[in-house]
Amino acid sequence: MADRILVAYATRYGSTAEVAGAIGEELRKAGVAVDVRPVNDLEDLSPYRAAIIGSPIYMGKWLPESQVFIERNQQILRTIPVAYFAVGLTVSDGGPETLRNAEASMDQVRMLVNPVEIGIFPGKLESDRLSFSDRTITKLIRAKTGDFRNWEAVRAWAQTVREKIAPA
Numbered sequence: 001m002a003d004r005i006l007v008a009y010a011t012r013y014g015s016t017a018e019v020a021g022a023i024g025e026e027l028r029k030a031g032v033a034v035d036v037r038p039v040n041d042l043e044d045l046s047p048y049r050a051a052i053i054g055s056p057i058y059m060g061k062w063l064p065e066s067q068v069f070i071e072r073n074q075q076i077l078r079t080i081p082v083a084y085f086a087v088g089l090t091v092s093d094g095g096p097e098t099l100r101n102a103e104a105s106m107d108q109v110r111m112l113v114n115p116v117e118i119g120i121f122p123g124k125l126e127s128d129r130l131s132f133s134d135r136t137i138t139k140l141i142r143a144k145t146g147d148f149r150n151w152e153a154v155r156a157w158a159q160t161v162r163e164k165i166a167p168a
C-alpha cells in the first residue's frame with residue numbers, strides 16, 4: 001500500500017538537500033512516514049501517497065534532473081498530491097519581481113503535473129566551494145554570498161503542505 005511521503009530533490013552544492021531534509025524532519029515530527037531522497041536515486045514511486053519535489057534555481061531554471069524526474073514519472077505523479085519547492089538566492093530580497101521570476105522556474109514542471117502547493121525559499125552561496133564556471137558567473141552577475149535560508153519559513157511551509165497532502 002502507498003503509505004509514505006516522498007521528499008525528492010536535486011542539488012549542486014547541498015543547500016537544497018538540507019532544505020529537503022528539514023521538510024522531511026518536520027513531516028516526521030507529525031508522525032508521517034517520509035523518505036528524503038535525491039531525484040537521481042529514485043526508481044519506484046509506488047510506495048508513495050504524496051510527493052514534495054524541489055530544486056535550486058540556476059540561471060532562472062530548475063536543475064534538469066528534477067525536471068526530467070517529473071517528466072519521467074508524470075503519469076504516477078498525476079495520481080497523487082504533489083508539491084514543489086524552489087531554492088534561490090535572488091529570492092532573499094523578497095521583491096515581487098524576483099518572486100515572480102523564481103516562480104517562473106517552475107512553469108515547465110507545473111504544466112506537467114499541477115501541484116497542490118508551491119514554496120520558494122532563499123538559499124545559500126559560498127563562493128569558495130563553487131566550480132570555476134559557477135564562480136565566474138556569480139562574479140559577473142555580482143551575486144551576494146552567504147546563507148539566507150529561513151528554517152522557520154521552510155518548517156511552516158512543510159506544515160501547510162502536510163495539512164493538504166496528509167491531513168491528520
Ligand SMILES: Cc1cc2nc3c(=O)[nH]c(=O)nc-3n(C[C@H](O)[C@H](O)[C@H](O)COP(=O)(O)O)c2cc1C
Binds near residue numbers: 011087089130
Ligand atoms: C551559477 C549560479 C547561478 C544561479 N542562478 C540563480 C538564479 O537564477 N536565481 C536564483 O534565485 N538563484 C540563483 N543561484 C543561487 C542558487 O540557487 C543558490 O545558491 C542555491 O541555494 C543553490 O542550491 P544547491 O546548494 O542545492 O545547489 C545561482 C547560483 C549559481 C552558483
